[in-house]
Amino acid sequence: MFRKILIVKKEKPRLERDEELQWISNSLGLFNSDRDKERSCYRVFVELVDKKTPLRSDDIAEHSRLSRGTVVFHLNKLMESGLVINVDNKYKLREKRISTIIKKMRKDISQHLKEIEEIAKDFESKL
Numbered sequence: 001m002f003r004k005i006l007i008v009k010k011e012k013p014r015l016e017r018d019e020e021l022q023w024i025s026n027s028l029g030l031f032n033s034d035r036d037k038e039r040s041c042y043r044v045f046v047e048l049v050d051k052k053t054p055l056r057s058d059d060i061a062e063h064s065r066l067s068r069g070t071v072v073f074h075l076n077k078l079m080e081s082g083l084v085i086n087v088d089n090k091y092k093l094r095e096k097r098i099s100t101i102i103k104k105m106r107k108d109i110s111q112h113l114k115e116i117e118e119i120a121k122d123f124e125s126k127l
Contacts, residue, residue, distance in 0.1 A: 021049065024098065028105075030081060040066050041074040045083070049098070054090030082108055 025042060043064045047055065057075060061068040075091050078084035082105050085094050095101045 018046075021046065021098075024102075028081075028102075030078075030083070040064070040070050041077060044071055044074040045078060048078075048084060048091060048093050052096070054087055054092040056090055060091070 022042070025045065030041070030045070043066065044060055047060045047064050057068055057071045060066075060075070061071040064071065075084060075086075078091075079086065083094055083101055084091055093101060095104065
């Protein structure tokens with residue numbers, strides 16, 4: 001089971017790289033926690049976007065200047081969201097391109113909604 005939150009943003013992003021990445025992240029509802037005052041989850045995500053090779057949590061912690069515990073916590077959240085995978089104790093984006101990740105997330109969501117629809121139909125047939 002996975003949890004996805006989608007927030008549709010209508011304003012267009014600026015052309016600057018960091019602002020576009022922040023807009024995409026906010027639109028997907030990825031880093032909108034009131035508890036994450038230092039935007040640490042976003043910082044972990046940026047490290048993975050910037051580096052083209054899988055990274056150890058220690059490397060991410062060092063580059064982002066976050067504790068390893070904080071990094072691992074956010075990596076787990078990013079894996080649950082479908083953005084990040086773990087390969088041989090190293091972390092990387094699910095796909096090299098963010099647009100491809102979003103395309104696959106759309107497929108995942110569609111499949112999940114089909115499963116919910118089938119359960120609803122089964123439920124309704126019992127009424």
